[in-house]
Amino acid sequence: MPTPTDRVRSAYQRIAEADRPEVWIHLRPEQELAVEAKALEERLAAGEHLPLAGTLVAVKDNVDVAGLPTTAACREFARTPGTTATAVRRLVDEGALVLGKTNLDQFATGLVGTRSPYGAVRNALDPERVSGGSSAGSAVAVALGIADIGIGTDTAGSGRVPAALHGIVGLKPTVGLVPATGVVPAARPYDCVTVFAQDLATARRALTTMAGPDSGDAFSRDWPADVRLGPRFPARVAVPTEAGLEPLGEAERAAFRAAADTLRAAGAGTTEVDVAPLLEAARLLYDGALVAERYAAVGEFLASGPDSADPTVSGIIVPAGRIPAHELAADQHRLVEYRAAAREMLSGFDALMLPTTVGHPTLAEVAADPVGENSRLGTYTNFVNLLDMAAVAVPAGEADGHTFGVSLIAGAFEDQVLLDLAATLAGEDPGEAVSDQGVELAVFGAHLRGQPLNHQLTDPGARFVEATETSADYRMVALPTTPPKPGVLRVRDGGRPLRCEVWRISRAALGTFLAHLPAPMSLGSVTLADGRSVVGFGCDGSAAEGADDITEHGGWAAYLESRRD
Numbered sequence: 001m002p003t004p005t006d007r008v009r010s011a012y013q014r015i016a017e018a019d020r021p022e023v024w025i026h027l028r029p030e031q032e033l034a035v036e037a038k039a040l041e042e043r044l045a046a047g048e049h050l051p052l053a054g055t056l057v058a059v060k061d062n063v064d065v066a067g068l069p070t071t072a073a074c075r076e077f078a079r080t081p082g083t084t085a086t087a088v089r090r091l092v093d094e095g096a097l098v099l100g101k102t103n104l105d106q107f108a109t110g111l112v113g114t115r116s117p118y119g120a121v122r123n124a125l126d127p128e129r130v131s132g133g134s135s136a137g138s139a140v141a142v143a144l145g146i147a148d149i150g151i152g153t154d155t156a157g158s159g160r161v162p163a164a165l166h167g168i169v170g171l172k173p174t175v176g177l178v179p180a181t182g183v184v185p186a187a188r189p190y191d192c193v194t195v196f197a198q199d200l201a202t203a204r205r206a207l208t209t210m211a212g213p214d215s216g217d218a219f220s221r222d223w224p225a226d227v228r229l230g231p232r233f234p235a236r237v238a239v240p241t242e243a244g245l246e247p248l249g250e251a252e253r254a255a256f257r258a259a260a261d262t263l264r265a266a267g268a269g270t271t272e273v274d275v276a277p278l279l280e281a282a283r284l285l286y287d288g289a290l291v292a293e294r295y296a297a298v299g300e301f302l303a304s305g306p307d308s309a310d311p312t313v314s315g316i317i318v319p320a321g322r323i324p325a326h327e328l329a330a331d332q333h334r335l336v337e338y339r340a341a342a343r344e345m346l347s348g349f350d351a352l353m354l355p356t357t358v359g360h361p362t363l364a365e366v367a368a369d370p371v372g373e374n375s376r377l378g379t380y381t382n383f384v385n386l387l388d389m390a391a392v393a394v395p396a397g398e399a400d401g402h403t404f405g406v407s408l409i410a411g412a413f414e415d416q417v418l419l420d421l422a423a424t425l426a427g428e429d430p431g432e433a434v435s436d437q438g439v440e441l442a443v444f445g446a447h448l449r450g451q452p453l454n455h456q457l458t459d460p461g462a463r464f465v466e467a468t469e470t471s472a473d474y475r476m477v478a479l480p481t482t483p484p485k486p487g488v489l490r491v492r493d494g495g496r497p498l499r500c501e502v503w504r505i506s507r508a509a510l511g512t513f514l515a516h517l518p519a520p521m522s523l524g525s526v527t528l529a530d531g532r533s534v535v536g537f538g539c540d541g542s543a544a545e546g547a548d549d550i551t552e553h554g555g556w557a558a559y560l561e562s563r564r565d
Contacts, residue, residue: 004037004054011056011146018144022119023137025061026068027100050095058141059151061101062108064182072184073106073116076306085182087193087210094209102137106310107298108153108186110134111161111377112366117308124166129362132162142196143168149206150196155186156285157381159194160393164356164405170393171195171203174412175385176221179214187293190385200428208434223437226508228461231350231417235268238352244275247358247379251399256355259396259406266424281338282382289327295320312370342387350417354380356393356405388412392422438504442526442536445486445556448501452483460509469497471527477547486556487539499555
């Protein structure tokens with residue numbers, strides 16, 4: 001296992017080999033990181049728990065790191081903060097090391113990675129093509145194998161488009177789930193702190209660490225009481241009709257269909273839907289009055305005419321200061337209508353799968369048509385934050401000689417559902433839940449996997465945790481119910497361990513479960529073989545009188561099997 005010192009040494013060797021100076025606006029000296037790595041090793045030796053010890057992080061330069069200038073890719077805007085952005089601080093508190101600040105499309109306005117006075121960020125795999133933006137440098141640092149985690153921001157797709165163009169993971173959480181304290185705003189109600197990583201496991205660890213409300217960010221949010229902790233079984237995924245894939249080339253359409261085939265092969269069901277309303281909503285961000293949010297963020301500064309202002313960025317933001325208030329109000333009303341339409345469209349689905357982006361332009365093509373090429377890249381991304389949705393972008397092969405990616409998209413706080421489905425596409429283990437919300441529930445009979453009432457767990461998003469046993473304090477009877485169910489009773493003598501499954505279910509779903517629980521079933525404390533106490537199913541003692549005692553089978557599945565013999 002490499003030590004933090006080893007990780008730092010390797011990263012700076014890779015920086016020298018890659019020779020991509022445009023990735024960084026401020027790269028910290030190697031010696032500074034070496035000192036911090038040594039301090040981490042001493043803390044680990046002293047027994048401190050640092051789950052991210054030695055994890056290397058590249059931070060987009062619109063996100064504050066104490067002591068390093070924040071420029072948002074505009075020299076005249078530079079300031080040196082005294083505190084680190086909450087999201088980054090949470091990573092550092094767990095042992096992560098910040099390599100430096102990365103280049104971006106100025107003021108996070110763009111999806112190309114070329115709108116910066118610090119130079120266009122070239123693609124890590126093909127230097128003649130764009131990296132994607134605006135979180136360009138952070139994505140390239142990960143794609144080049146320098147950083148483990150790239151911190152970006154995403155208003156219109158900046159945490160997803162660069163991922164697709166490099167064949168890496170781009171995790172865009174629910175807006176507000178990761179606090180934006182210490183982040184230069186682009187369009188504040190729609191801004192989101194994002195993660196780039198080579199794999200979902202790394203991205204998931206970063207999100208787990210960064211998520212949670214912060215008093216410094218009025219837009220920050222916590223997981224709700226009814227959070228879904230996993231997809232249905234089988235999962236239901238919406239995909240666009242052929243018309244919805246029209247912006248793609250034929251090779252890209254074939255790659256998208258292959259990704260859908262992967263989901264179906266894993267047991268998911270797919271259904272075509274008309275995504276035109278979503279793509280219409282996307283146009284509100286730049287073609288409508290909502291662009292006034294960008295003027296509210298940095299418009300007055302750009303209107304002052306700083307020398308290093310990017311002309312394309314200024315051309316988007318400065319005129320937005322003249323948008324009438326009534327037009328903004330009208331587009332905000334339209335946005336609410338689009339959100340309602342999106343909820344109705346995706347009701348009953350676990351996710352919508354879309355291509356992450358369209359094509360992969362060269363640097364020359366973007367220089368010739370900076371707005372048009374940028375707009376094409378955002379075809380399938382611009383609506384997501386506007387409609388208060390979460391997304392996970394994952395690689396999905398190649399098309400036309402470049403990497404191709406798809407995004408799984410769902411409503412707010414469906415992040416875990418998306419991560420699990422993305423793991424299916426990526427061939428990774430789903431791993432542990434990113435949310436610590438929910439209650440562990442032990443089930444013994446009709447709610448087990450493969451049994452007739454299991455859907456009552458999976459429909460509200462319960463997550464399978466483990467198959468295990470109780471302590472040796474229980475007996476089981478077969479109740480005369482429809483469908484057949486076991487009754488579990490705690491006894492002082494004559495008990496034995498009973499096989500069960502433990503699921504994690506949201507607090508709200510558990511409450512609904514309890515409200516609709518039919519007699520003679522009950523919920524109470526159950527002791528597991530390892531000594532843990534969880535909520536579990538039991539039954540009224542009087543109902544067990546006269547019922548067949550099936551304790552000897554050790555569990556419901558074994559009892560059912562015995563009846564088939």
